[in-house]
Amino acid sequence: MNTTTEWLxxxxxxxxxxxxxxxEARQAVLTKPPGALGLLEQTAIRLAALQGSKRPxxxxxxxxxxxxxxGVVAEGVSAFPQAVxxxxxxxxxxxxxxxxxxxxxxxxxxxxxxxxxxNDPGPLEGVLNxxxxxxxxxxxREPAMDEQQLARAxxxxxxxxxxxxxxxxxLFIGGEMGIGNTTAAAALACALLNAPPExxxxxxxxxxAQGVAHKSEVIHQALExxxxxxxxxxxxxxxxxGFEIAALTGSYMACAQMGLPVLVDGFISSVATLTxxxxxxxxxxxxxxxxxxxxxxxxxxxxxxxxxxxxxxxxRLGEGSGAAVAVPLIRLACTLHNEMATFxxxxxxxxx
Numbered sequence: 209m210n211t212t213t214e215w216l217x218x219x220x221x222x223x224x225x226x227x228x229x230x231x232e233a234r235q236a237v238l239t240k241p242p243g244a245l246g247l248l249e250q251t252a253i254r255l256a257a258l259q260g261s262k263r264p265x266x267x268x269x270x271x272x273x274x275x276x277x278x279g280v281v282a283e284g285v286s287a288f289p290q291a292v293x294x295x296x297x298x299x300x301x302x303x304x305x306x307x308x309x310x311x312x313x314x315x316x317x318x319x320x321x322x323x324x325x326x327n328d329p330g331p332l333e334g335v336l337n338x339x340x341x342x343x344x345x346x347x348x349r350e351p352a353m354d355e356q357q358l359a360r361a362x363x364x365x366x367x368x369x370x371x372x373x374x375x376x377x378x379l380f381i382g383g384e385m386g387i388g389n390t391t392a393a394a395a396l397a398c399a400l401l402n403a404p405p406e407x408x409x410x411x412x413x414x415x416x417a418q419g420v421a422h423k424s425e426v427i428h429q430a431l432e433x434x435x436x437x438x439x440x441x442x443x444x445x446x447x448x449x450g451f452e453i454a455a456l457t458g459s460y461m462a463c464a465q466m467g468l469p470v471l472v473d474g475f476i477s478s479v480a481t482l483t484x485x486x487x488x489x490x491x492x493x494x495x496x497x498x499x500x501x502x503x504x505x506x507x508x509x510x511x512x513x514x515x516x517x518x519x520x521x522x523x524r525l526g527e528g529s530g531a532a533v534a535v536p537l538i539r540l541a542c543t544l545h546n547e548m549a550t551f552x553x554x555x556x557x558x559x560x
Contacts, residue, residue, distance in 0.1 A: 220490035231256035269316035270372035276451035277343030278388030365458030383528025408505035456480035464491035
């Protein structure tokens with residue numbers, strides 16, 4: 209696998225301003241009061257600019273779920289055992305996970321990329337194995353990844369985005385699975401936002417208040433240990449992130465570079481989005497946000513990205529599931545934009 213990082217310097221593509229203006233002009237003459245469909249209108253207009261078409265659509269979906277284990281689990285930061293990561297990879301392969309069901313229902317192409325688990329699941333149909341190590345190192349004690357692992361993880365994400373583009377995807381969804389990854393994501397967000405762990409650490413898979421407090425303390429220790437080396441987003445990602453978080457970051461950057469719109473999932477995906485935006489100015493233009501997670505730190509990350517999510521359903525599953533749930537709403541936004549009659553077509557009087 210490619211271990212170079214020169215591609216990270218490629219700038220983000222520029223949305224199509226002509227298509228945006230055409231979509232805005234169409235919205236202005238549809239048979240409704242201006243702005244009456246709220247965020248649905250804005251979503252359709254943004255997609256028109258990102259797809260270079262005044263008639264946007266999201267029928268062709270590509271979902272990539274990245275899985276990996278985390279050494280920080282040794283600190284007791286998860287309510288579930290580490291074996292669950294591998295067990296869920298097998299569940300993805302069998303089609304029994306939430307994102308598997310959602311992908312089938314949406315007619316989306318789904319791929320699962322295993323970047324390294326403590327327990328090797330072996331070859332599985334529908335799972336691409338790109339093992340970097342049996343999980344990351346313990347970020348509380350040492351850097352989570354070495355430079356080669358970081359580069360390979362990000363390149364694995366880039367390749368997933370390229371496969372999506374080649375498949376004709378109109379929208380890319382990145383998902384993740386990895387016991388302990390809310391700790392890694394929270395630590396990384398703390399470094400990027402200069403925020404205290406108490407603001408970003410949450411229950412993850414179901415920690416109680418005492419468990420969350422312990423998680424915050426572990427993140428404090430990690431931030432202190434790496435404090436002299438967190439000056440750049442890339443180094444913060446290497447030291448505090450995870451293989452799947454790095455892959456998500458790489459996939460989001462590649463999508464922005466290629467001009468492929470991204471629908472962002474929950475807390476962990478949003479931290480990867482924040483990292484991608486810090487590494488690739490302008491990348492944020494290509495990100496749509498699906499939902500507000502029940503994980504308490506998500507709001508802080510969304511605010512930092514000036515993001516307005518479409519849904520707030522109390523979800524905190526990951527896997528790309530929240531993004532998948534938002535797809536029918538985006539499809540409806542596009543259908544309304546494309547198929548509503550104009551005032552002239554319907555012979556309806558316009559606003560005075």
